[in-house]
Amino acid sequence: EVIYQTGYAETREIILDDNSLVKLNANSRLVWNGNWQKTGIRELELQGEAFFEVNRIQEAGEVNALEAEKFLPFRVITPDLTVNVYGTAFNVVARRQKTDVFLESGSVELELNEEMAAKEAFGAPEQMETSITTNTNKIMMEPGDAVSYSVAHHFLEKADNGTTQGNAAWIEGSLSFENERLEEVLLQLEDIYGKTFVVSDTSLLHRKVKLGLPYEDWNTVSGLLTLTLEIAMKEVDGKVILEK
DSSP states (O other): OOOEETTTOOOEEEEESSSOOOEEEESEEEEEEHHHHHHHHEEEEEEEEEEEEEEEEOOOSOOTTTTTBBBBEEEEEEEEEEEEESOOOEEEEEETTTTEEEEEEEEEEEEEEEEOHHHHOSGGGGSSSSOOOEEEEEEETTTTEEEEEEEETTTEEEEEEOOOOOOHGGGGGGEEEEEEEEEHHHHHHHHHOOOEEEESSGGGGGOOOEEEEEEEOOOHHHHHHHHHHOOOOHHHHHHHEEOO
């Protein structure tokens, strides 16, 4: 096993020994199985967030002219699901008992850690994606798809037509929040910068915000937050207190 880790507010670019590129976000841990050449399966475990550009490696042996090329499997494992990769670029977030997967290009298959009834997860049948069948634990994703899944909360959600800027802006050096509740924004900032937020006026938490922040040190980010949201922010005893 080869272990890669990042601290708070730290990102890291990694080239695995199969020449796949991984960008590891802050407060994250990646465990890579270095025996992939012997096992024939490239596999890693993720806690936190990472963006992957997977190198396609053809399996050894002759390929029949009538058969499609076969490539060495590449799997990303989280507590909620396994991402089976077919040569692609995608982002995975595994935090707070939930896994989010965004597919930028190529194709991946999600293998959920328990069977989900799609009609419960996606609403009425007429609203369901045609690629989703009921009572399944596998989902094929297409570029632009974003899937959120939690074993603990029995929750499954799928959206399409997403962009890298909207789902993985951090790899381009920014943090982007589009019409999100401030509560969700603070949770993400907590994961990245290791801060604990205290909000006495809970109405603030439900406020929808649109934010574009540089992925820099906490002092820069906190200063822009106070200016953009027109709120007061102070740190006391290791906690960040937000007030109107």
